[in-house]
Every structure is written in structure tokens, then in C-alpha cells.
Amino acid sequence: MSGARTHSGFRLTARDREMVRWIGRxxxxxxxxxxxxxxxxxxxxxxxxxxxxxxxLLEHARIFHASPGVYxxxxxxxxxxxxxxxxxxxxxxxxxxxxxxxxx
Numbered sequence: 315m316s317g318a319r320t321h322s323g324f325r326l327t328a329r330d331r332e333m334v335r336w337i338g339r340x341x342x343x344x345x346x347x348x349x350x351x352x353x354x355x356x357x358x359x360x361x362x363x364x365x366x367x368x369x370x371l372l373e374h375a376r377i378f379h380a381s382p383g384v385y386x387x388x389x390x391x392x393x394x395x396x397x398x399x400x401x402x403x404x405x406x407x408x409x410x411x412x413x414x415x416x417x418x
Contacts, residue, residue: 338387
């Protein structure tokens, strides 16, 4: 389904799927963390994250007072974006990561 446009005009890419998987593994990430990890500019990063929220693949929440919001991968979205070669539970299940395995 790479490159398929949705009704909103957002084109889902392989990088978008990897962003959702990465955020799912971390449990949550800020836009700045996603931009740094995937080498995105500020505007492009927010545009990609916003599109993923509109598709229901990510959720945005302001959970920390006076801080930027965070993006979370909701579990019900996992089967939709999970890689077919891996059981979805291996991608969707929250796992502990260290900063080195998280790509920072």
C-alpha cells in the first residue's frame, strides 16, 4: 500500500510506517524526537505526524504541563500498519528500550 493516497490527500509512505512502529516501541515521542530520529525538518515532521493522526495511526496528547504534546501509537491501529512478515504483537507490544536501541 506504499504511496496510496487517502481521501484527505495524505500519501502513506514506508517511512511513515516506520515512524509509527518506532513510536509504538517507545510508547510515546515528541515531534522533535521524531524529526531528529528520521532526519526531518520541523515543518515536514509536523506534516507527517499530523497526517498519521488524521489516519488514526497515531494519537496526539498533551500530557505534560507546559510542554509540547506527545505522539502515541494506539494499539487498535497496530494490525493495520504491522509488517506482514512479523507477528503484529512483536511490533505493537510495548517494549523497554535503551537510548541506544531507540536510535538516539
